[in-house]
Amino acid sequence: MMTNHGNRLTQGQFSFLPDLTDEQITKQIKYALNHGWAVSIEYTDDPHPRNTYWEMFGMPMFDLKDPAGILMEVNSCRKTFPNHYVRVTAFSSARGTESPAMSYIVNRPAKEPGFGLVRQESEGRMIRYTVHSYATDKAENERY
């Protein structure tokens, strides 16, 4: 039974919702900036849940006051990688947190093949399970 129609990747915030519009993204960025978090843009074509570190698109943006500059970068990343996953991450440097405080996907490939479950039989009758992204069967940059 298929529980996730269209195999939409559900990672980070808002991923069960329809794609955010630019206006909504702007408001989310504004929220991060109001908290003094450094916003950065990352992309990848390997959406495995354990693939924590995506490629950075430019430097993290410090000392910004207005979301327009970040939205500009988001759009230029979408233009460069129209068929990659792109996410916006807000890093909180507050002591004790020092980690991303927000992270949400702002661009996804037109067709997302989703994940398959690989079963491996091992000693005894034990079964090991692996989550495998269909997209990664192909070489990098040819996946979507």
Added chain:
Amino acid sequence: MNESVKMSDDTQNAVDLEAEFRSSNVQEVLDKLDRELVGLVPVKTRIREVAALLLVDRLRRQFELTSQTPTLHMCFTGNPGTGKTTVAMRMGQILKRLGYVREGHLVTVTRDDLVGQYIGHTAPKTKEVIKKAMGGVLFIDEAYYLYKPENERDYGAESIEILLQVMENNRDDLVVILAGYKDKMDRFFQSNPGMRSRIAHHVDFPDYQPEELLAIAELMLADQNYHFSPNAREAFTRYLKLRMTLEHFANARSVRNALDRARLRQANRLFGRRTSPITRDDLMTLDAEDILASRVFQEGQLDQVPAR
């Protein structure tokens, strides 16, 4: 009959410019500008015009009369110390009040912050500055240094190109203000005609008159809880006249430096008579001798120049 119906209909639709004006709190900013900035008539007139245009634009939008967002990129020219940076700082606040920019902060940069040191360094550097300034005002001081015609491999041109593009495409996001000395800016615009045409407002900051400089001096002192004694005011007027004829006169900046030195002398004077009690008023008053001790009076020389 029909005529009168139409008339009343029109007045009903009319909006109150006065109410709009009051709700924007612009008057407060303009008053503050008048109070705290002495002289600078052409600058104030231009700011008033811009304020009026933005208010009227806002009303027009209520009637769904669309017009393009006006370009507000500016160029401030004038001699050193005529208040270019101060006005730019105010500009951010004014534009925010009028709802033209979202944040109203000022990002001050010079050539070093925009132009990189090797190939491929300039574009990210310039873009980073632009991103920081978005929602506010980007103030480029001594903008003419961006373009160095004598070196054709200079990266300044690349920076100018990016700036031009942003000034055109992101008009809603930021206001660019260039500043510099008049003659050098003129030369800069001659070699960059694209820049000239994208800047709608060229504002020239006039030099201050002696009485304006005195008023500035008194404002500066009041800010720091000092004041002139009557003799000192007279002495300072004479000081200004002499100082203005000397070289390196930088208007308000020279005034500030002169006052700083007068404060030093006042402190020294008070220290010299430390055995007698000193009142609060003593601590606040600059006396004539604090000013007359300046070398400008004695030798017609600048204070900074070591005596030979």
